[in-house]
Amino acid sequence: xxxxxxxxxxxxxxxxxxxxxxxxxxxxxxxxxxxxxxxxxxxxxxxxxxxxxxxxxxxxxxxxxxxxxxxxxxxxxxxxxxxxxxxxxxxxxxxxxxxxxxxxxxxxxxxxxxxxxxxxxxxxxxxxxxxxxxxxxxxxxxxxxxxxxxxxxxxxxxxxxxxxxxxxxxxxxxxxxxxxxxxxxxxxxxxxxxxxxxxxxxxxxxxxxxxxxxxxxxxxxxxxxxxxxxxxxxxxxxxxxxxxxxxxxxxxxxxxxxxxxxxxxxxxxxxxxxxxxxxxxxxxxxxxxxxxxxxxxxxxxxxxxx
Amino acid sequence: xxxxxxxxxxxxxxxxxxxxxxxxxxxxxxxxxxxxxxxxxxxxxxxxxxxxxxxxxxxxxxxxxxxxxxxxxxxxxxxxxxxxxxxxxxxxxxxxxxxxxxxxxxxxxxxxxxxxxxxxxxxxxxxxxxxxxxxxxxxxxxxxxxxxxxxxxxxxxxxxxxxxxxxxxxxxxxxxxxxxxxxxxxxxxxxxxxxxxxxxxxxxxxxxxxxxxxxxxxxxxxxxxxxxxxxxxxxxxxxxxxxxxxxxxxxxxxxxxxxxxxxxxxxxxxxxxxxxxxxxxxxxxxxxxxxxxxxxxxxxxxxxxx
Numbered sequence: 001x002x003x004x005x006x007x008x009x010x011x012x013x014x015x016x017x018x019x020x021x022x023x024x025x026x027x028x029x030x031x032x033x034x035x036x037x038x039x040x041x042x043x044x045x046x047x048x049x050x051x052x053x054x055x056x057x058x059x060x061x062x063x064x065x066x067x068x069x070x071x072x073x074x075x076x077x078x079x080x081x082x083x084x085x086x087x088x089x090x091x092x093x094x095x096x097x098x099x100x101x102x103x104x105x106x107x108x109x110x111x112x113x114x115x116x117x118x119x120x121x122x123x124x125x126x127x128x129x130x131x132x133x134x135x136x137x138x139x140x141x142x143x144x145x146x147x148x149x150x151x152x153x154x155x156x157x158x159x160x161x162x163x164x165x166x167x168x169x170x171x172x173x174x175x176x177x178x179x180x181x182x183x184x185x186x187x188x189x190x191x192x193x194x195x196x197x198x199x200x201x202x203x204x205x206x207x208x209x210x211x212x213x214x215x216x217x218x219x220x221x222x223x224x225x226x227x228x229x230x231x232x233x234x235x236x237x238x239x240x241x242x243x244x245x246x247x248x249x250x251x252x253x254x255x256x257x258x259x260x261x262x263x264x265x266x267x268x269x270x271x272x273x274x275x276x277x278x279x280x281x282x283x284x285x286x287x288x289x290x291x292x293x294x295x296x297x298x299x300x301x302x303x304x305x306x
Numbered sequence: 307x308x309x310x311x312x313x314x315x316x317x318x319x320x321x322x323x324x325x326x327x328x329x330x331x332x333x334x335x336x337x338x339x340x341x342x343x344x345x346x347x348x349x350x351x352x353x354x355x356x357x358x359x360x361x362x363x364x365x366x367x368x369x370x371x372x373x374x375x376x377x378x379x380x381x382x383x384x385x386x387x388x389x390x391x392x393x394x395x396x397x398x399x400x401x402x403x404x405x406x407x408x409x410x411x412x413x414x415x416x417x418x419x420x421x422x423x424x425x426x427x428x429x430x431x432x433x434x435x436x437x438x439x440x441x442x443x444x445x446x447x448x449x450x451x452x453x454x455x456x457x458x459x460x461x462x463x464x465x466x467x468x469x470x471x472x473x474x475x476x477x478x479x480x481x482x483x484x485x486x487x488x489x490x491x492x493x494x495x496x497x498x499x500x501x502x503x504x505x506x507x508x509x510x511x512x513x514x515x516x517x518x519x520x521x522x523x524x525x526x527x528x529x530x531x532x533x534x535x536x537x538x539x540x541x542x543x544x545x546x547x548x549x550x551x552x553x554x555x556x557x558x559x560x561x562x563x564x565x566x567x568x569x570x571x572x573x574x575x576x577x578x579x580x581x582x583x584x585x586x587x588x589x590x591x592x593x594x595x596x597x598x599x600x601x602x603x604x605x606x607x608x609x610x611x612x
Contacts, residue, residue: 003334021477028309028474146481168334171327174480175452 001105001134004158004165005065006031012105013051013067015043017234017266017275019075019107022068026268032063035271040225042081043069045088051271052096066103066134067093071123073110076266076280077234078227083120090126090133103155106135112142112194114229115202124153131155139181141231142194149177201231207288208233208281208295215299222302231284234263236277241305243279249305256297307440308372310464310471311409312337317370318411319357321349323540323572323581325381325413328374332574338369341577346531348387349375351394357577358402372409372440373399377429379416382572382586383540384533389426396432396439409461412441418448418500420535421508430459437461445487447537448500455483507537513594514539514587514601521605528608537590540569542583547611549585555611562603 002012002022008030014022016035026033034055037047048067055061067089071081081089093102106123127133138150154162184190209226212233216222221238243249243262253260263278281298283291308318308328314336320328322341332339340361343353354373361367373395377387387395399408412429433439444456460468490496515532518539522528527544549555549568559566569584587604589597 021473024470024474028471144482146483146485148476148478148480148482164330165334167327168330169475172454174454174483176450176454176483177452177480179452 001136001152001154001158001162002026002029002031002066002068003169004161005103009063010065011055011060011063012065013048014268014271015069015074015079016272017076017263017278018068018268019070020261020265022107023266023268031065032270033068033268035268037272038077038079040077040079042071042074042079042085043067043089045085045092048089048092049096052092056096061096062098062100064096064102065100066105068105068107069123070107070109071111072108072120073113073227073230073232075110075230076232076261076263078225078230078232080120080228081123086121086123087126090123093132101132104133106133108135109138109141110230111137113198113201113231115198115205116228131157134158142197143181143184143190147177147181148174149181201284204283204286204288204291205233207291208283211292211295215295216302219299219302219306221306231282233281233283235279235281236275237279237302238306239277241277241302244276247276247305249279249301252304253298253301256301258294258297258301260298307411307442307458307460307464307468308332308335308337308374309475310467311371315369317361317366319354319370319373320574320577321375321380321385322578323382323569323584324374324574325376326567326571328413329572329574337371338576339374339574341574343578344383344385346385348377348380348385348391349373349395351391351398354395354398355402358398362402367402368404368406370402370408371406372411374411374413375429376413376415377417378414378426379419379533379536379538381416381536382538382567382569384531384536384538386426386534387429392427392429393432396429399438407438410439412439414441415444415447416536417443419504419507419537421504421511422534437463440464448503449487449490449496453483453487454480455487507590510589510592510594510597511539513597514589517598517601521601522608525605525608525612527612537588539587539589541585541587542581543585543608544612545583547583547608550582553582553611555585555607558610559604559607562607564600564603564607566604 002025006029011032011034012026014033014035015038018035023033036051037044055064069081073080090104093104096102104123108122124133124135135153139147212224224233224235227233241249244264245262260279260281263280264274264276267274286294308331312335317338317340318332320339320341321344324341329339342357343350361370375387379386396410399410402408410429414428430439430441441459445453518530530539530541533539547555550570551568566585566587569586570580570582573580592600
């Protein structure tokens with residue numbers, strides 16, 4: 001989608017932090033990612049406006065092609081874009097569009113991995129004219145990581161160009177996996193499997209939160225957010241602790257058997273300041289016992305580096 | 307691989323005709339594909355030299371980053387690069403390399419689909435210093451089209467960059483399919499399955515060749531090559547017959563229930579003249595009976611348009 005929408009030098013706006021792999025894709029396409037202030041309800045619409053204002057003043061508005069958002073339990077922070085902000089984001093994208101539309105790419109990878117509360121309407125469902133939002137879905141997060149089958153909903157005029165571009169890149173999807181997913185969906189086994197995964201991941205999340213209360217809460221200046229879904233917990237450490245791959249903590253944690261993703265990886269070079277004192281934990285693969293052991297090791301590592 | 311080796315404006319040399327999907331990939335990367343004269347023993351080394359000489363004279367030699375070759379039963383012509391030409395191609399690539407090496411991308415997609423004769427050594431096996439040839443293999447042609455698992459052999463210095471680039475593009479291969487292929491290979495069922503496919507495809511090829519003798523041989527100026535493997539037969543019609551998608555034959559053939567790929571699609575815009583009187587037939591999917599019926603329809607269509 002980005003390859004279709006963007007030329008080198010074009011701009012995509014995103015949250016701070018945002019999904020790190022998409023930053024690699026953008027760098028590869030020589031697309032400028034600019035992050036916008038984001039709080040625990042997602043991207044801040046007034047800051048989105050301010051960023052677009054600033055770009056317009058610099059005569060760069062025409063380069064803004066999209067806003068990329070993980071709208072449910074995002075990676076890395078586990079934040080869901082608040083319901084009342086969803087229409088606002090679309091309105092801002094609409095208001096600042098000139099000759100070329102500013103599209104909103106809605107990545108719903110984690111939508112089905114909800115552990116608390118009720119589902120909320122997608123940005124797509126608010127796009128009454130079906131010409132603004134590009135929704136990207138995947139079965140790799142909800143159903144099975146190894147399946148690599150995804151799906152999208154696009155404005156009609158983009159379907160042909162995106163399919164062409166996709167063919168140039170992957171020469172065709174794995175048909176075998178598509179048939180497997182088709183059988184799963186047709187046989188009504190999908191929902192039951194998701195429910196089982198939700199149950200398992202909820203227990204892992206709770207194991208990590210319980211361990212955080214025990215191991216991290218006693219430490220000075222350590223904070224984390226409670227995600228209502230997804231696979232990640234975002235931890236903020238005292239400002240002087242460098243979580244980067246060259247920092248002390250990263251290696252001490254490794255010696256404790258803990259691998260985290262340094263928070264700075266989730267920030268593009270433009271926009272909000274890069275946080276160097278944060279880290280992303282994942283509770284997807286480990287058992288609850290493994291999570292508890294890992295959190296003890298992480299607590300010791302933080303203590304040693306504070 | 308092309309994305310890693312090439313910047314926009316760089317040049318890749320190829321056979322005439324060549325694999326049409328790779329031409330889309332090159333166009334997408336804004337890479338210039340230039341075709342070189344090719345006969346029934348593959349790309350002609352003296353013409354490869356002449357093309358490089360011409361590019362050097364135009365001060366464009368530094369833009370040549372690779373030679374792309376399907377070295378066994380190529381798509382679309384079914385031609386295998388002759389053994390005695392293999393070392394010559396490597397020598398030419400070596401001789402004309404300056405600061406940046408001219409790599410040889412060896413696509414062996416159809417190597418295992420051999421129906422006549424003995425296997426021949428790959429270009430890779432002749433690359434004694436393991437720094438020139440990039441070999442691309444796939445299980446999608448030999449084992450199962452829907453599996454979409456491939457593999458490569460690269461000069462050591464390219465492995466890291468190509469894997470990085472791959473991650474930016476596909477975010478990871480389908481692990482499920484890799485495990486399936488691992489089980490197939492580990493359980494020794496691979497060779498037996500390939501032998502079964504070879505047997506089935508050989509019968510289909512022979513059905514198409516028999517039908518060609520019956521239906522096409524009586525027609526004036528219609529020629530085809532007998533492929534020793536692969537999935538395709540390349541047919542040349544009288545020069546005045548336009549096989550293109552806007553031409554008469556394409557639609558008359560469709561009415562007969564026959565879909566071919568117009569030959570012109572397999573030629574880049576630079577290099578050898580585009581042949582507008584050729585077509586590619588595939589015997590991969592149809593049954594022998596379906597092939598015979600299709601060839602009767604194709605014969606009628608050609609007769610109607612000659």
